[in-house]
Amino acid sequence: MKRFAELLDRLVLTPSRNGKLRLLTDYFRVTEDPDRGLALAAITGDLSIAAIKPAMLRALVAERVDPVLFGYSYDYVGDLAETVSLVWPARHDGDTASASHMTLAEVIAKLQSASRSDGPKVLAGLLDRSDIAARFAIIKLVTGGLRIGVSARLAKQAVADLGPVDVAEIEELWHGLEPPYTELFAWLEGRARKPERAAFALFRPVMLANPVGDGDLERLDPADYAAEWKWDGIRVQVSFEGGVRRLYSRTGDDISRAFPDLAGGIGFEAVLDGELLVGSPAATGTFSDLQQRLNRKTVSPKIMQNHPAFVRCYDLLQLDGEDVRALPFRQRRARLEDLVATLDPARFDLSPLVAFEDWKALEDLRIAPPHPIIEGVMLKRWDSPYLAGRPKGPWFKWKRDPHTVDAVLMYAQRGHGKRSSFYSDYTFGVWTGAEGEEELVPVGKAYFGFTDEELRQIDKYVRDNTVERFGPVRAVRADRRNGLVLEVAFEGLNRSTRHKSGVAMRFPRISRLRWDKPPAEADRIETLRELLDR
Amino acid sequence: MRGWRRTGTVRPFRGAETTYLSAMRPSDLLQPRPEGLYCPPGDFFIDPVRPVERALITHGHSDHARAGHAHVLATRQTLDIMALRYGENFAQGRQAAALGEKIDVGGVTVTFHPAGHVLGSAQIAVEKGGLRIVASGDYKRTRDATCAPFELVPCDVFITEATFALPVFRHPPPQEEIARLLKSVAQFPERSHLVGAYALGKAQRVMKELRQAGYDRPIHIHGALAKLSAYYQEEGIDLGTLEPATVEAGRKGDFAGAVVIGPPSAFADRWARRFPDPVSCFASGWMRIRQRARQRGVELPLILSDHCDWDELCQTIAGTGAGEVWVTHGREEALVRWCELQGIAARPLHLVGYEDEGD
Numbered sequence: 070m071k072r073f074a075e076l077l078d079r080l081v082l083t084p085s086r087n088g089k090l091r092l093l094t095d096y097f098r099v100t101e102d103p104d105r106g107l108a109l110a111a112i113t114g115d116l117s118i119a120a121i122k123p124a125m126l127r128a129l130v131a132e133r134v135d136p137v138l139f140g141y142s143y144d145y146v147g148d149l150a151e152t153v154s155l156v157w158p159a160r161h162d163g164d165t166a167s168a169s170h171m172t173l174a175e176v177i178a179k180l181q182s183a184s185r186s187d188g189p190k191v192l193a194g195l196l197d198r199s200d201i202a203a204r205f206a207i208i209k210l211v212t213g214g215l216r217i218g219v220s221a222r223l224a225k226q227a228v229a230d231l232g233p234v235d236v237a238e239i240e241e242l243w244h245g246l247e248p249p250y251t252e253l254f255a256w257l258e259g260r261a262r263k264p265e266r267a268a269f270a271l272f273r274p275v276m277l278a279n280p281v282g283d284g285d286l287e288r289l290d291p292a293d294y295a296a297e298w299k300w301d302g303i304r305v306q307v308s309f310e311g312g313v314r315r316l317y318s319r320t321g322d323d324i325s326r327a328f329p330d331l332a333g334g335i336g337f338e339a340v341l342d343g344e345l346l347v348g349s350p351a352a353t354g355t356f357s358d359l360q361q362r363l364n365r366k367t368v369s370p371k372i373m374q375n376h377p378a379f380v381r382c383y384d385l386l387q388l389d390g391e392d393v394r395a396l397p398f399r400q401r402r403a404r405l406e407d408l409v410a411t412l413d414p415a416r417f418d419l420s421p422l423v424a425f426e427d428w429k430a431l432e433d434l435r436i437a438p439p440h441p442i443i444e445g446v447m448l449k450r451w452d453s454p455y456l457a458g459r460p461k462g463p464w465f466k467w468k469r470d471p472h473t474v475d476a477v478l479m480y481a482q483r484g485h486g487k488r489s490s491f492y493s494d495y496t497f498g499v500w501t502g503a504e505g506e507e508e509l510v511p512v513g514k515a516y517f518g519f520t521d522e523e524l525r526q527i528d529k530y531v532r533d534n535t536v537e538r539f540g541p542v543r544a545v546r547a548d549r550r551n552g553l554v555l556e557v558a559f560e561g562l563n564r565s566t567r568h569k570s571g572v573a574m575r576f577p578r579i580s581r582l583r584w585d586k587p588p589a590e591a592d593r594i595e596t597l598r599e600l601l602d603r
Numbered sequence: 604m605r606g607w608r609r610t611g612t613v614r615p616f617r618g619a620e621t622t623y624l625s626a627m628r629p630s631d632l633l634q635p636r637p638e639g640l641y642c643p644p645g646d647f648f649i650d651p652v653r654p655v656e657r658a659l660i661t662h663g664h665s666d667h668a669r670a671g672h673a674h675v676l677a678t679r680q681t682l683d684i685m686a687l688r689y690g691e692n693f694a695q696g697r698q699a700a701a702l703g704e705k706i707d708v709g710g711v712t713v714t715f716h717p718a719g720h721v722l723g724s725a726q727i728a729v730e731k732g733g734l735r736i737v738a739s740g741d742y743k744r745t746r747d748a749t750c751a752p753f754e755l756v757p758c759d760v761f762i763t764e765a766t767f768a769l770p771v772f773r774h775p776p777p778q779e780e781i782a783r784l785l786k787s788v789a790q791f792p793e794r795s796h797l798v799g800a801y802a803l804g805k806a807q808r809v810m811k812e813l814r815q816a817g818y819d820r821p822i823h824i825h826g827a828l829a830k831l832s833a834y835y836q837e838e839g840i841d842l843g844t845l846e847p848a849t850v851e852a853g854r855k856g857d858f859a860g861a862v863v864i865g866p867p868s869a870f871a872d873r874w875a876r877r878f879p880d881p882v883s884c885f886a887s888g889w890m891r892i893r894q895r896a897r898q899r900g901v902e903l904p905l906i907l908s909d910h911c912d913w914d915e916l917c918q919t920i921a922g923t924g925a926g927e928v929w930v931t932h933g934r935e936e937a938l939v940r941w942c943e944l945q946g947i948a949a950r951p952l953h954l955v956g957y958e959d960e961g962d
Binding site: 079082091145147148155485489490 | 773775876881891892893896902903904934940
């Protein structure tokens, strides 16, 4: 328990991906079964403690701490789990911290075996016998969703690093395994064979495309490639096998429950690769519409009705029990077309092939796509098998050029880790208001896209032009005559009620520093709003 | 020019003289003024924030010990520290108070008692007419090998700081925090560990704790710590080998695996760029709160405080036997509330000019 508590403490504050991986991999290496597997399940969200509800915590703490003092404390700390872990009175009967010496497995077993009625007692008993770090970890376990800045994918990567093996191998096995994953660790440590794929409808690692680089196309023969639109939805794998129906994200997260309209439809026996979109094949919604369906564990009937989901299919991995990944794309595509013709047309359609003569003709299509949900074109070699990962050559993505806007730097925040002495996170704005009364309204934040040398230059600029400080943030001089213009590239724009400007950028990054440009000539908010209305 | 007079007589504490109690009210003996805590019968201030004629100073932190007073009475070490910080001419006259020595100031008996906060730190007991008030300055109860341990002084009125006066502040044993630092140093040997620590007290405490944990490699320090750390060493506190964290001596890779200590402000500064992929650490009681650590971009918080935590504050108040408690800088309302719950009269003093954030 102590080690797990320590791990959570470190992960919460470690900004860098590599730092987190090191902490996780080291933990998995030195921790015994079944604790490490249970920790892994807690991080990936595969652990449930049913009988204990977060609401119990408030009641329990109210019995132990003066409400006025608790109120001051909670106001100060701002996070309930953390406040309770700190104010919970320690017991001075020699038994203190003994739960910290319990194994994670013992603590989880106690929590999971609690009934609805004795849940509060079991929880209080554990908290009584814990130190602060262990209390925090226990509260995090029972409130579910650790929220420690570690995705399931990152945790799987850390497990893969133990081998080391490719993370795709872990993802492929994942849904056939159960906590505490003893056989997985045994395999990674070379003590056992690789676990067999035992269950139906497991995730298969997806094939990814490389961006078209300078000069790539000149070396390729257009006749070798099929072209399709690149859809701006979310990549999904539809895996219907042996009566089991699953929908996976591209990283192997099971998202079936969020899309019962798809997973609950008429069955078939196949594994499909495609893009999840909302609306209908005839009237496809935009990415903003799609967002209504994202990041939900479950979904209400109303949302399903207003934003129905469908899959635009573009590849076939398995059909009626036969693995077809080794077949060339041309043959997989033919079978896919036959299959999709038999499916519910409101739920599944085919991503059409785009005919083109040469690269120039395709580029014209790429620049002016027929629908806003299209973000470019895909190129797939007719003779390529379906391969896991991102092999160079068979698949290319050729994206529409990003949008750009000239904005003015308004605030800069210090970065983390390697960048902790640099002002590296920038909030920028564009002009709004009538002529003569223009002011800047923030439209986004970006922290990459520049070189190290440019970072040094902006950092110096920020330090030399600070007008106000708020903790780690500095307000930078920015008016019609003084200010730094940043050319910001972004993939799209969504309406936002949370931002004063009413817009939220997707994937903004700094594309150029416009030291030459007077701030008064930066763009106005109207320029961005026009994009929204398209 | 009035000086300080040592008294030869030993006054018993609250003995036969209790009859004077009714004659002397606490607010007659000490009262808050804009300059700081003032003693009318003795005509002196304790830790005044503005220049005054006669100042009694509890310890060398800059919000308590300021330059420009005419006469200063403090422990020898606090006087030395003030001279190091402000130059030899920080006051016209100065006198060193030995711990426990009774000093008469205008008929008021003054004694200095160790506060356990930083080297030289003292509580100041002020006594007249059978009434004793202890102004504790800043203090802590946790063991600290860089200064004399806190002495519990029974009193009628106890004046306490409230920096960490919320039940969420519970400081762990310092050894555990240093162990976490050393574990991280071993886990990330290619990175340097930058420990932010205030220049007086905390920085030397981190060094000493590291030495006590068996860490014997040179510790690299920011220039701002050099004078005070050398003074600690002269006073017999062995901090081991300290080396300046300068790049002139070598290349960036030289600090891989190193522990570097500097004032917290330096880590936001360009100074920090000389170190390879630094792990930013901060030694402070504030690091108990994750959001505090996150705001400062701290990756490895070290909960190491030179102030009492909540339990120690409560325990100390109870231990002094004081019937009345005055609360200064910090989270006064929570401590006043706790005193009320215990049936102890308490009020906030609302003194201005003291940092309630420093640690």
